[in-house]
Amino acid sequence: MSFPHTTEISPITAIKPVPRFGGIVTDTPYTYQLIGAKFLADQGDAGLFDEMGLGKTLQAIIACDSVGAKTILVICPASARINWQREFKRFQTINRKVSVILSGFDNPEPEGVTICSFDLASREDIHSKLMENRYDVL
Numbered sequence: 001m002s003f004p005h006t007t008e009i010s011p012i013t014a015i016k017p018v019p020r021f022g023g024i025v026t027d028t029p030y031t032y033q034l035i036g037a038k039f040l041a042d043q044g045d046a047g048l049f050d051e052m053g054l055g056k057t058l059q060a061i062i063a064c065d066s067v068g069a070k071t072i073l074v075i076c077p078a079s080a081r082i083n084w085q086r087e088f089k090r091f092q093t094i095n096r097k098v099s100v101i102l103s104g105f106d107n108p109e110p111e112g113v114t115i116c117s118f119d120l121a122s123r124e125d126i127h128s129k130l131m132e133n134r135y136d137v138l
Contacts, residue, residue, distance in 0.1 A: 037062035069136035078117035
């Protein structure tokens, strides 16, 4: 069986390199991260299943920026919410408000990035609030 995306990788044209922050080399995406971001951006539906620590968050952010997503919903483990918030604020090249749902008292923003845990998103009250928005990327 042959998979088209593994036999030939087209040049990365739609993805702009992430600017360096603080001059730290690790803030510049690796080639495999740009390829992963391009893969996400080019697909209608896709997922990343890399091992922990390889930069899936950065790849997702670059992909969101490259497709011009304005309204994004991130559902993640509760322990990763603040990391997603920090990474979006650090790496996004489109200025979006980034909000984290920490309880049933928090409301998703109509535009920007909303970050919510699996547990909270499964609660009926929060789930209905989240579904009031139309998201460019989920």
